[in-house]
Amino acid sequence: MKTSYSALDTFKTCPRKYKYQEIDKIRTPKGIEAVFGTLVHGALKYMFEKNPLYPTLDEVLDFYRTKFEEKAEHAEMRRQEKKDAELKMYRETGEDMLRRFYMKNQPWNFNVIELEGRFSFELPDEKSGETHTLTGIIDRIDKNPDTGEYEIIDYKTGAKMPPQDKVNDHAQLGAYRLALALRWPHLDEGKIKTSLYFLRHGEKLTAKPRTDALAFTKSEFLKTIRDIEKRRENGDFPATPGPLCNWCGFRNICPMWSHEYKKAEEQSPDEETVAAAVRDFFEAGEKIKELEAQENNAKKIINAYMDKNELARVFGSYGYITRSMQERVSYDLPALKDVLLEAGVWNDILEPDSKKFAKIFPKLPPDIQSATEEKRVVKKWSMLKKTPKSQK
Numbered sequence: 139m140k141t142s143y144s145a146l147d148t149f150k151t152c153p154r155k156y157k158y159q160e161i162d163k164i165r166t167p168k169g170i171e172a173v174f175g176t177l178v179h180g181a182l183k184y185m186f187e188k189n190p191l192y193p194t195l196d197e198v199l200d201f202y203r204t205k206f207e208e209k210a211e212h213a214e215m216r217r218q219e220k221k222d223a224e225l226k227m228y229r230e231t232g233e234d235m236l237r238r239f240y241m242k243n244q245p246w247n248f249n250v251i252e253l254e255g256r257f258s259f260e261l262p263d264e265k266s267g268e269t270h271t272l273t274g275i276i277d278r279i280d281k282n283p284d285t286g287e288y289e290i291i292d293y294k295t296g297a298k299m300p301p302q303d304k305v306n307d308h309a310q311l312g313a314y315r316l317a318l319a320l321r322w323p324h325l326d327e328g329k330i331k332t333s334l335y336f337l338r339h340g341e342k343l344t345a346k347p348r349t350d351a352l353a354f355t356k357s358e359f360l361k362t363i364r365d366i367e368k369r370r371e372n373g374d375f376p377a378t379p380g381p382l383c384n385w386c387g388f389r390n391i392c393p394m395w396s397h398e399y400k401k402a403e404e405q406s407p408d409e410e411t412v413a414a415a416v417r418d419f420f421e422a423g424e425k426i427k428e429l430e431a432q433e434n435n436a437k438k439i440i441n442a443y444m445d446k447n448e449l450a451r452v453f454g455s456y457g458y459i460t461r462s463m464q465e466r467v468s469y470d471l472p473a474l475k476d477v478l479l480e481a482g483v484w485n486d487i488l489e490p491d492s493k494k495f496a497k498i499f500p501k502l503p504p505d506i507q508s509a510t511e512e513k514r515v516v517k518k519w520s521m522l523k524k525t526p527k528s529q530k
C-alpha cells in the first residue's frame with residue numbers, strides 16, 4: 139500500500155472519512171480552516187527563504203495578505219451567512235501568529251536546511267510479506283552547526299496544545315524521525331530532535347522520544363495499515379463523529395449527518411438531477427415529434443387504404459380503427475351583422491373577450507384605464523422554452 143502520514147491520521151480520526159477520501163476518492167472543496175493552515179505554512183516557508191535576503195516582517199505579512207485574498211475567498215465556510223466576519227477573523231489570526239512568530243524567531247538566527255521537504259520511505263511488513271510506502275511533507279529541518287544536531291519542526295495552527303507525554307509519542311513526529319533516520323542512516327539517532335511549534339500559543343514543544351522510538355513508530359504504522367487492509371475486505375469503515383466533523387467536507391453523505399441535509403436536498407435538486415431533467419425535456423420533445431410524424435404517416439396510409447377499398451373500418455393486431463366524417467360549422471358574422479341587428483340578437487352573440495380588450499386598452503382615456511385596474515386579474519404560470527445548443 140502506498141499511503142501518506144496524513145491519510146493514516148485521517149483513518150485513526152474517522153475510518154469513514156478515510157474511505158471517502160482515500161478509497162472512493164471523493165473530492166470536496168477545502169474548508170476555511172484547511173485553507174488558513176496552508177496559507178500560514180506558505181508564509182512561514184517564504185519567511186525562511188533567503189532570496190537573496192530574508193524578507194522583513196512587513197514583507198511576510200504582505201505575502202500572507204495577498205495569498206489570503208486570492209485563496210480564502212473561495213474556501214468553504216462553516217457559516218456562509220457570516221462569511222465576511224469569519225474571513226476577517228482568520229486573516230487577523232494569521233497576521234497575529236506570523237507577527238509574534240517573527241518577533242520570537244528572526245529567520246537569520248536559524249540554520250534552515252530544508253523547507254516543506256517531501257519524504258517517502260518503505261515499510262516492510264514481515265507478517266504479510268508486503269512492503270508499504272509512506273509519504274509526507276516536513277515543514278522545516280534545521281541543523282545546529284555547533285552540535286551537528288538536526289531539528290524537525292512541524293507548525294500547528296490549531297487551538298489545542300497537547301500535554302508533553304502526547305508530544306513524546308506523537309505519531310507524526312515519529313514518522314518524520316523515521317524518515318530522516320532512513321534518509322541518512324549514518325546519522326546518530328540521538329542527534330535528531332523533533333518539535334511541534336504551536337503558533338497560536340507561540341510555544342515550541344520538543345519530543346522526548348522513548349528509547350525504541352523508531353521500532354515503535356514502525357509497528358504502530360504497520361498496525362494501522364493492517365487494520366485498513368482488513369477493513370477494505372469487508373467494507374467496514376465506521377463513522378466516528380468528533381469535533382473535527384465541523385470541518386469535514388463529507389457531512390452531507392456521512393451517515394451521522396446526512397439526514398440534516400436531506401430536506402434541503404429534496405427541496406433543491408442537485409446539479410446532476412437538473413442536468414438530467416433538462417436532457418429528458420429535450421429528449422421527450424424529440425420523441426413526441428417522432429411519434430406525431432409516425433402517427434400522421436399511419437393516418438395517411440390508413441385513409442388511402444380506406445378510400446381505395448371503400449371501407450369505414452380496418453382491423454389490426456391492436457384493435458380496429460373506425461373512420462367517421464367530422465363537421466365544423468362557422469358563419470361569416472360581420473356579413474350577418476345587419477340581419478342580426480334587425481332581429482335584435484346581435485348583442486346576445488357578442489361575448490366579452492379579454493384578448494380583444496387588451497388590444498383596445500392602450501387607446502382608452504387614462505381615467506377609464508385606471509378605473510379598470512381594480513378589476514384586473516393577473517394569473518402567472520411558468521413556461522419552459524427549449525433552446526438547443528446549436529441555436530444560440
Ligand code: SF4
Pocket residue numbers: 152154155377378379380382383386387388389392393394395
Ligand atoms: S462528518 Fe464526522 S463522522 Fe462523518 S465522515 Fe466526517 S469526520 Fe467522520
